[in-house]
Amino acid sequence: MKKNLHYFIYLLITILFIITTNLFFKLSATTTHLISLDIIILINFILIAICSIVTIIVFKRFNLQKSKNFKEDLSCAVANSFFINSLIAIPLAILIYAFLKKFLVIIKVPDGIINYTIYATKIWFISSPFIGLEITIFKYFSEIKYYKTPILLVTFKFIIFIILSIPLYFKYNISCIIYAKIITDILFLFYYTKTCFGITMKD
Numbered sequence: 001m002k003k004n005l006h007y008f009i010y011l012l013i014t015i016l017f018i019i020t021t022n023l024f025f026k027l028s029a030t031t032t033h034l035i036s037l038d039i040i041i042l043i044n045f046i047l048i049a050i051c052s053i054v055t056i057i058v059f060k061r062f063n064l065q066k067s068k069n070f071k072e073d074l075s076c077a078v079a080n081s082f083f084i085n086s087l088i089a090i091p092l093a094i095l096i097y098a099f100l101k102k103f104l105v106i107i108k109v110p111d112g113i114i115n116y117t118i119y120a121t122k123i124w125f126i127s128s129p130f131i132g133l134e135i136t137i138f139k140y141f142s143e144i145k146y147y148k149t150p151i152l153l154v155t156f157k158f159i160i161f162i163i164l165s166i167p168l169y170f171k172y173n174i175s176c177i178i179y180a181k182i183i184t185d186i187l188f189l190f191y192y193t194k195t196c197f198g199i200t201m202k203d
Contacts, residue, residue, distance in 0.1 A: 013154050020162070021177055029174040032110070036117040039104075040124050043096060044131075051089060051132040055081045055139050064143055078140050079200045085132020093128040096121065120178045127185035130192070137192045140199060153188070160184050 018041060025034040058081040067073040100121060104114045138150040161177075161184045168176035 009151050010154055013151075013158055017158055017161075024165075024177060025174065032112040033116055033174055035113050036120060039113070039117050040120055043100075043121075044124070044128075047089065047092060047128055047131050048135065050092070051085050051135045054085050054088060054132065055135050058084060059139055059143065074140070074143060075200050077143075078136055078196060081136040081139065082133055082196055082200075085136060086129060089132045090129040093125055096125055096128070120175065123175075123178050123182055126182050127189065130185070130189055133192050133196060134188070137195055140195075153191075157184055157188055160187065 021037060021041070022034065025037050059077045061080075062073045062077040064070060064073055064077065101114060101118050104117065109117075138153075141147070141149045161180050164180035164183055165176045168179050172179055
């Protein structure tokens with residue numbers, strides 16, 4: 001699979017996720033819930049963008065294309081990317097928890113939207129400190145030209161998200177996708193953590 005095709009498919013699955021969640025909220029909930037979801041998705045993409053930029057910068061510093069010790073430099077790049085992303089993502093997650101409500105009040109968002117956004121954010125962003133880890137692992141596979149692996153991971157993750165949302169709907173109603181998202185993230189966190197340590201602990 002070519003690199004550009006890999007990015008296109010990843011973007012396509014991301015767009016599909018946004019359309020699916022928005023369509024579900026549009027059919028099952030009020031405009032208040034729909035706007036709250038879009039606020040959360042926007043914040044999520046800001047975090048992803050920040051971590052992606054950090055990851056690209058870290059990997060560029062190691063100049064892997066011209067490395068004389070590719071495996072060792074790649075391992076260091078993964079370790080550094082994960083460490084720096086954690087230093088950035090964790091404080092950002094704390095700031096989101098602490099100041100999101102105040103920010104929404106300042107820009108005069110209606111109370112109903114604020115209340116649901118804060119409720120959903122507390123669940124949605126539990127895994128936010130590990131966004132950088134996921135991006136680092138995807139970048140690792142890209143560097144070793146395993147372009148299919150990230151696509152398979154994202155596709156499988158999306159399928160699990162959909163499957164989990166169905167039974168959770170009967171317990172949490174429209175909030176099922178909020179809970180399904182965090183459970184899916186936690187399930188994949190084990191894989192990403194194992195992969196990261198497997199890369200960085202190799203001789």
